[in-house]
Amino acid sequence: MRDRLSEAALIKKAQQGDHRAFAALVRQYQDLVYSFAFKVCRNRERAEETLQDTFINVYRKLKQFDWKSKFSTWLYSIITNDCLMKRRRTKLDAASISINEPVHLHEGGRDERGEVLAQTLPSWRETPLEITLSQELRGLLDSAIQKLPMDYRLVFVLRDLEGKSAEETANILRLSIPAVKSRLRRARVFLREQLNEYMTS
Amino acid sequence: MRRRGVKCSDAFKHICENLDQKLNAPECREIKKHIDRCPNCVAYLDSLKKTILLYREYPHPKLRNKTRKRLQATLKLRFSQIR
Numbered sequence: 001m002r003d004r005l006s007e008a009a010l011i012k013k014a015q016q017g018d019h020r021a022f023a024a025l026v027r028q029y030q031d032l033v034y035s036f037a038f039k040v041c042r043n044r045e046r047a048e049e050t051l052q053d054t055f056i057n058v059y060r061k062l063k064q065f066d067w068k069s070k071f072s073t074w075l076y077s078i079i080t081n082d083c084l085m086k087r088r089r090t091k092l093d094a095a096s097i098s099i100n101e102p103v104h105l106h107e108g109g110r111d112e113r114g115e116v117l118a119q120t121l122p123s124w125r126e127t128p129l130e131i132t133l134s135q136e137l138r139g140l141l142d143s144a145i146q147k148l149p150m151d152y153r154l155v156f157v158l159r160d161l162e163g164k165s166a167e168e169t170a171n172i173l174r175l176s177i178p179a180v181k182s183r184l185r186r187a188r189v190f191l192r193e194q195l196n197e198y199m200t201s
Numbered sequence: 202m203r204r205r206g207v208k209c210s211d212a213f214k215h216i217c218e219n220l221d222q223k224l225n226a227p228e229c230r231e232i233k234k235h236i237d238r239c240p241n242c243v244a245y246l247d248s249l250k251k252t253i254l255l256y257r258e259y260p261h262p263k264l265r266n267k268t269r270k271r272l273q274a275t276l277k278l279r280f281s282q283i284r
Contacts, residue, residue: 019280022276022280023273023276026272026273026276030264030269030272031263031264034264034268035261035264038261038262039256039261044262048265048268048271051264051268051272052271052272052275055272055276056275056276056279059276059279118240119240119241119244120241121240121241121244121245122244123244123247123248124244124247124248124251133255133258133259133260137255138259141255141256141259145256160253160256160257161256161257181218184218185214185217185218188217188249188252188253189217189249191252191256192248192249192252195252195255196248199248199251
């Protein structure tokens with residue numbers, strides 16, 4: 001019955017302390033939270049821990065939800081805060097590699113008028129739409145994204161995997177839109193560099 | 202944006218930020234002209250799109266039933282503590 005209530009009605013009831021309404025909200029969003037957490041941390045157990053911590057935080061903070069944003073935006077901000085806090089606790093980001101923009105694009109292969117003579121950058125192998133990712137490639141994708149500092153990783157997952165707009169990503173992470181764009185650019189370049197050898201060999 | 206002499210490095214920022222979107226906007230005409238003629242930029246753009254595609258296609262595990270139950274039990278315990 002509760003699941004048939006509109007989301008706004010569920011949230012209002014849960015804010016007033018209705019536990020069944022809160023449980024219905026959890027059922028509605030648990031898959032989204034788990035899926036997002038897994039995309040970020042690439043580890044089943046850690047994603048499950050994030051799922052639990054997120055809903056405990058939502059329970060604690062639900063009265064603070066002020067309807068100025070979509071509920072899902074607010075929920076994403078709770079999850080991403082949890083990811084950032086956990087990452088800080090492990091101090092892994094302190095040792096993370098710096099994310100520069102390696103401009104390896106060749107200006108070569110052109111004559112003096114700028115006409116292209118030859119391709120000097122190796123092409124990546126084809127990735128058909130129906131991809132069966134090998135164990136090796138999955139491992140490479142996991143380790144590449146785990147090397148990304150968390151604040152870049154969150155932008156990449158929100159923008160490129162969850163399909164959030166730059167504006168919504170900026171709201172979730174409390175960043176400016178130019179900061180979101182810059183982090184996304186660097187994250188994409190970094191991940192591309194990490195996969196380059198495998199994809200061109 | 203410069204009207205003449207767009208280089209790979211000029212196209213780079215656009216490619217990394219927008220992939221192949223927005224290339225038809227009037228202010229991007231010179232960038233598009235460059236990318237259309239530059240096999241290196243085409244290869245770079247293709248590799249970035251494939252990077253994102255690989256992450257999108259990665260099969261993510263589903264939430265296990267035992268995890269759903271554990272979550273319900275944890276939250277129930279919280280509710281009882283608040284009462």
